[in-house]
Amino acid sequence: MVVSPNPNQSKRPSRLLPLVLYVTIALVVLPVVIVASSLLTPSTVVWRHLAQTILPMLLGNTALLLLGVSAGTLVIGTGLAWLITAFDFPGRRQFRWMLVLPMAIPAYVMGFIYMALFDFAGPFHTFVRSTWGQDAYFPQIRSGWGAILVMTLTLYPYVYLLAKAGFEEQAGSNFEAAKALGSSKLRAFFTIALPLARPSIAAGVALAAMESLADFATVRYFNFPTVADGILRVWHGMMDLGAASELAGLLALFSLFLLLIEHRNRGRMKYYQSRGKLPGIPVVRLGGWTAALATLCCALTLFAAFGLPLLQLLVWAVRELAILTPAVMATYWRLAVNSLTLASLAGGLVVLLALIVASLSRLSGRRTLQNLSRLVTIGYAIPGAVIAVGILLPLAFLDHSLNIMTSELWGFAPGLLFTGSLVGLMYAYIVRFMAIAYSSVDASMEKITPNTVLAARALGANARRVLFDVQLPLIMPGVLAGAVLVFVDVMKELPITVMMRPMGYDTLAVWVWQMAAESLWTSTALPALIIVLVGLVPIKILLEASSAGDKKHIG
Amino acid sequence: MNMHCLLPIRDLHPGYVTLSGIQKKFGAIDAVHNVDLNIARGEFFSLLGPSGCGKTTTLRLLAGLEDLDGGEIKIDGQTVALAGKNVPPEKRGVGIVFQDYALFPHLSVFANVAFGLYGMGKADIKLRVEQMLDLVGLQSSAQKYPHELSGGQRQRVALARTLAPCPSVVLLDEPFSNLDAELRDALRQETKEILRASGSTVILVTHDQEEALSLSDRVGVMNAGRLEQVGTPYDIYHQPATRFVANFVGKADFFPAVLQEGLVVAAIGSFAVEQQLAGVREIDLMVRPDDVVLAPENEGTGTIVAVKFLGGDAIYQVMLSDQTTLHSQRMSANLLPVGTQVEVKINLPHVVYFPR
Incomplete structure (x- = not known):
């Protein structure tokens, strides 16, 4: 074999x-x-009904989600990758790998935690109202923006990882030549470093976009139905496989488009890799308030995308453990x-x-x-x-x-x-x-x-x-x-x-989704925590593989 | 297993490795065509030729990594390859050092060298591996892994691994081409000494003429699947058998000439030869740059049109009055500038010519 x-x-x-x-x-x-x-076969009655009612909304939402998540992950992922590659500041070495951690939290877990924290009844909203009065403005989390925010926070590591690789693989000589020709560091970034890393970044954004396209649970919490959600609704609600498959065909078109982008750029990445033993982009040591700002950017992202949700899960888990009955325990065990x-x-x-x-x-x-x-x-x-x-x-x-x-x-x-x-x-x-x-x-x-x-x-x-x-x-x-x-x-x-x-035949993930949909937060905590902990394993594998790559460079 | 195969056995009687009329085709291409070769025990033999000439295929046929289409290969009197009857590589006792060394990345240096000693007692293996690591000077690296070694060290491990099971023949497939120039020279000599000390019969495949000429007892020059000439490095250089060999090994100029009654007559001079053939024949006379002496002379027949400075030597390109050019390699201490008129004198220790 x-x-x-x-x-x-x-x-x-x-x-x-x-x-x-x-x-x-x-x-x-x-x-x-x-x-x-199935896109080529004639439409069923249900499908025609769909097309007249919710289909335009599903398509619009899907497009908006794609755009929003792409833009969000692009800015956060690329920005953090550049910060880590080109600057030195307190905590840089730790942030370098810790910024990947949010990958361990699935969007459908992060989603309901953000719902619980920022919805009308959540602690933040309540705090704002009690401080500034009932009419104080607070952005509505249960919206497309909420879904985009949550998915950006869990998916930016794709872009971060690939952009970081794109920056770190560049020979520093290009960047230094630009500066020797009179470019500011900012201009050199936009004219040299960013274009050279663009294939990697584009591939990362395409991967993040694919994930957001596949999600149906998170968008459902936020009441922002997309095509993926539509497939499940049609399947569960109307049991119409024909209509579901036509929706699925539509979704497949979206993903093939992303696949094309990703594939093209993956191919191009080859040309830019392997600077070999040449020195990379020079690292500038930040001091004073700029250093503090850099540290703050990394720390805030990490807190929002990993620390806060994990903390909330732990709080719920402790509450749940206090009232855990053998029957519930048995359910968890079965799941x-x-x-x-x-x-x-x-x-x-x-x-x-x-x-x-x-x-x-x-x-x-x-x-x-x-x-x-x-x-x-x-x-x-x-x-x-x-x-x-x-x-x-x-x-x-x-x-x-x-x-x-x-x-x-x-x-x-x-x-x-x-x-x-x-x-x-x-x-x-x-x-x-x-x-x-x-x-x-x-x-x-x-x-x-x-x-x-x-x-x-x-x-x-x-x-x-x-x-x-x-x-x-x-x-x-x-x-x-x-x-x-x-x-x-x-x-x-x-x-x-x-x-x-x-x-x-329910699993931990199915249970978490069902309980979260019913706003039974504490019942999600233990299963969700297990999912997150298991999700840390591949990150460890990933980091070990990339640090092995680093060693090869030195050797 | 013979623990004493390190003792030099160098009887140099021919016929230890024999290739008779071997053939190998890849589709329509004759990779190896009718090659006959006789190699003595303990000999250091090189197969030299440009890429695609069939030298590596010949090596792989010897090792059993390819199947023969025709002919026969014998090692120490035993037939190891006949068309349709090939002894698999693991049963041939032939050692091979690959261009990329092919060390096992998951095994330590010790385990790599011990790999071919499978089936021996533990103590014997340890003794033999230590002996081999001693030979290549890597005693202290036994527990390291291939990725922790330098290029030169990896090559020595590959050599030790190949020599450990006492192969009847050691095959080297362009083993120095992955190294940088500085390291290459040192390793060539070192490798030759290690192989000499082990008394191995060695067949080296290379496209580098300097490598072949400086290391080997004998060289076989291959071209387009055929063996053009087999001889000592001296003969290959000074008495090339074919025009291809003359061109591939060293630099040569050719002059139209006629051969008659023991004399080669060309525009640049006449030279006596031993052959006494009746009639007149048109030939090309070969002249090596080091056979051409230049003397500055205002009335000279040649003009220097280009000079390539090589350090100790310089190569002059000289145009003669009949518009033909030739090259001359002289010591550079008295460098002649471009434009100098020179008298050209040809000094042929060996008169080499080819039919036109």
């Missing part, structure tokens, strides 16, 4: 390997194709077990498939097949609700025909084998999270150069020893990291789980 670049073997013609690959790729791409094709089961199952399954696809496409030694394999990663850009609809359609059809067939042949119906079980759910997770596992596994295989394997064989190692002593140890870290990342993402995942879980 693992790479074997030995020419003696790769020459053996095999038709089975490409077939396995084709089937896997087709299965992953299928839901996207189904959803996209945790469900979450863990789904996450581990999905983590193992997705990584296994990624391993198969990555090694088979390498083994084939064919360029076209290797490029085709990249298609399995498309899911990261497609909102969960779209994938869910794209899978529910064929599986529901399968269930339906299977039941008809068996009842005609043997007079019994097996029930909903696919849509009512974990099969559909796992399928959707595979489509959505394959990209994470695949890139992790693929990168680890990249480390095994053909010569590594040949060297082992020239030293007398047989195929078994090559596999166990050379290949597996080399790819194991990548496989494990891939499994952990998928595990964590499934723990946090909401739209797919909400739409495709077997009846009554």
